[in-house]
Amino acid sequence: xxxxxxxxxxxxxxxxxxxxxxxxxxxxxxxxxxxxxxxxxxxxxxxxxxxxxxxxxxxxxxxxxxxxxxxxxxxxxxxxxxxxxxxxxxxxxxxxxxxxxxxxxxxxxxxxxxxxxxxxxxxxxxxxxxxxxxxxxxxxxxxxxxxxxxxxxxxxxxxxxxxxxxxxxxxxxxxxxxxxxxxxxxxxxxx
Numbered sequence: 001x002x003x004x005x006x007x008x009x010x011x012x013x014x015x016x017x018x019x020x021x022x023x024x025x026x027x028x029x030x031x032x033x034x035x036x037x038x039x040x041x042x043x044x045x046x047x048x049x050x051x052x053x054x055x056x057x058x059x060x061x062x063x064x065x066x067x068x069x070x071x072x073x074x075x076x077x078x079x080x081x082x083x084x085x086x087x088x089x090x091x092x093x094x095x096x097x098x099x100x101x102x103x104x105x106x107x108x109x110x111x112x113x114x115x116x117x118x119x120x121x122x123x124x125x126x127x128x129x130x131x132x133x134x135x136x137x138x139x140x141x142x143x144x145x146x147x148x149x150x151x152x153x154x155x156x157x158x159x160x161x162x163x164x165x166x167x168x169x170x171x172x173x174x175x176x177x178x179x180x181x182x183x184x185x186x187x188x189x190x191x
Contacts, residue, residue, distance in 0.1 A: 005066040
């Protein structure tokens with residue numbers, strides 16, 4: 001029986017998630033499997049790879065063959081490097097302590113690289129958000145200036161009309177004042 005380490009699809013349409021499973025090579029992709037050793041979510045950046053490294057290493061050492069995608073994920077997680085070092089220990093090229101030290105050094109470097117990528121992505125996201133906010137602020141200020149200019153134009157256009165209306169009102173009052181004075185003079189003449 002040929003044993004494979006492969007992905008089993010799950011999740012909704014266009015938002016696939018995968019289980020990393022140990023399965024018989026003859027079993028269907030999403031069908032029967034021997035053991036589930038992890039999950040893979042490619043929908044986020046960086047992709048979430050959660051694999052039990054010890055179980056994956058045990059199956060690899062027993063002869064399970066990973067698919068190309070799973071092999072890349074196991075290399076990313078250091079399982080394939082651990083297998084390489086373990087084969088060196090078996091052949092006597094290095095001791096177990098040396099192999100463990102090399103693996104720990106590699107894992108520390110890999111974790112630093114991953115955390116650096118996560119930080120750079122979060123910084124880029126924050127910068128993009130700030131740039132978007134600044135652009136919105138500029139648009140808001142431009143709209144406020146345009147509104148203020150339009151209001152100033154309307155006030156300037158209305159000001160001559162108001163002055164004319166005031167002038168007409170003053171002339172009406174002036175004419176109205178003359179009329180009572182004329183009436184008063186007419187009353188005096190009648191007496």
